[in-house]
Amino acid sequence: MNNNLDKSFEKCTPKDYEELLLVINEAFMKEEDNWFVKHLPHIFPEVEHATSKEIANNRILKIDNKIVGCIGIYPLELETAYQGSKVNLTVGGIGTVCILKDYRNKGLMSFMLKETIKMMYDEGYDISWLIGDRLRYKNYGWDYSGRTCKFEIEYRQLVKLVDDTEKDIHLATIQDIPMLSGLYDNYENRVSRSTDNWEINLERSNIAIKCCNDNSGKGYMIYEKENPKCILEIQGDSEHIESLLMKHMLDNELKQITVLHPYENSEVLSCLNRLASNLSINHCDQMNIINPEKLWDKLYPMIKEQCDKKNIDIANYEENDKRQLLEKIFAFDFFDRKDGDIRLEPINWWMSCIDKV
Secondary structure, three states, X not given: OOOOOOEEEEEOOHHHHHHHHHXXXXXXXXXXXXXXXXXXXXXXXXXXXXXXXXXHOEEEEXXXXXXXXXXXXXXXXXXXXXXXXXXXXXXXXEEEEEEOHHHOOOOHHHHHHHHHHHHHHHOOOOEEEEOOOHHHHHHHOOEEOOOEEEEEEEHHHHHHHOOOOOOOEEEOOHHHHHHHHHHHOOOOOEEOOOHHHHHHHHHOOOEEEEEEXXXXXXXXXXXXXXXXXXXXXXXXXXXXXXXXXXXXXHHOOOOEEEEEEEOOOOHHHHHHHHHOOEEEEEOOOEEEXXXXXHHHHHHHHHHHHHHHHOOOOXXXXXXXXHHHHHHXXXXXXXXXXXXXXXXXXXXXXXXOHHHOO
């Protein structure tokens, strides 16, 4: 990298926000104007409605006072279950990682990533999450973690397994938010969502939320409008889940769909498993431990209980030892473990595609 470049990496301010939106549109080669505001309003509000706090989530790289790159640190609160206990983790969701074409291959991306990790540590994040080139981001600490189930459901089999599908299924409205929120809380692992989050999701142009609610039960499902074959999120009782899936496949003339669900013990998982013709289990993107000491303190009671049962002494663990054990818990090294390695129960953390950045 040319260290003589007059560069800065800082939080975006309201005066830079409009320029930033133009830069990321160009960097990601979006043909539609203002693509990010239209498709990702949960992280890119319209200029006239964006708060200083929301804008500051975007960290911008300036060269000679011109924005040429960006990395977003979007704060998320992850509620996860571990060893029967609920643990809240602060997550720096990484998104909009980009450099304008003329400024690539100059070491600027590496500079931004290193600075971003320092910023997240200073701002108190436990972990960070992103989607991207594994071999690139692994160099900076991110790696595969968590587990997601992918159920393949075929219409020809579904009609044999499902009887009654006559439910009042409709597009969700603001009035349905209490029901949606209550059902969403059934996930053992999830990103915290406020009423405001739900309202923004209902207004998003790229997803659809269908739901049904009657005296016998309730349910909802979410899918991308441009890809109705993939169900991003589904919750409810078995009868209403079956009805939602059947009606969706009929309305969209689909022979097969994929349904995503976290790897966790639940009635929904059992229902999907019964309906599916195939199942695969994948990682839940990539995670980086930002503050090992802080994360260790949160998980220590559950770690110690397991280690005591195995007669493993962790009392004098140094920061590197703690980090390595935490990485095992988040299943970084699932395929690289050697005989004699400490094996603790993994955290099956999960994030819905709805919340991804």
